[in-house]
Amino acid sequence: MTLNRVVAIxxxxxxxxxxxxxxxxxxxxxxxxxxxxxxGAVVLVTLKWLDxxxxxxxxxxxxxxxxTLPPSAPTAPVLPPTT
Numbered sequence: 781m782t783l784n785r786v787v788a789i790x791x792x793x794x795x796x797x798x799x800x801x802x803x804x805x806x807x808x809x810x811x812x813x814x815x816x817x818x819x820g821a822v823v824l825v826t827l828k829w830l831d832x833x834x835x836x837x838x839x840x841x842x843x844x845x846x847x848t849l850p851p852s853a854p855t856a857p858v859l860p861p862t863t
Contacts, residue, residue, distance in 0.1 A: 782837075788830040795823045 799819045802812040 784833055785830065788826055788833070791826045792823055795819045795826070 796819070799816050802815045807815075
């Protein structure tokens with residue numbers, strides 16, 4: 781697993797863990813809702829970044845595994861000069 785995936789997955793779990801913090805510290809509900817909404821936004825951005833990174837890895841892998849084709853032949857036939 782690459783470091784980027786570890787960071788993205790860790791960010792999700794840390795954010796969800798921090799979402800519990802306002803409730804555990806007995807904040808009022810408006811603070812809890814605001815903090816939870818902010819953390820939810822961070823989680824969604826992190827998940828979107830992870831999805832994009834996985835798509836990038838797929839494109840790189842497909843490019844590296846694509847066969848190299850020889851140069852194509854000329855499309856028009858070459859005619860010998862007439863005498």
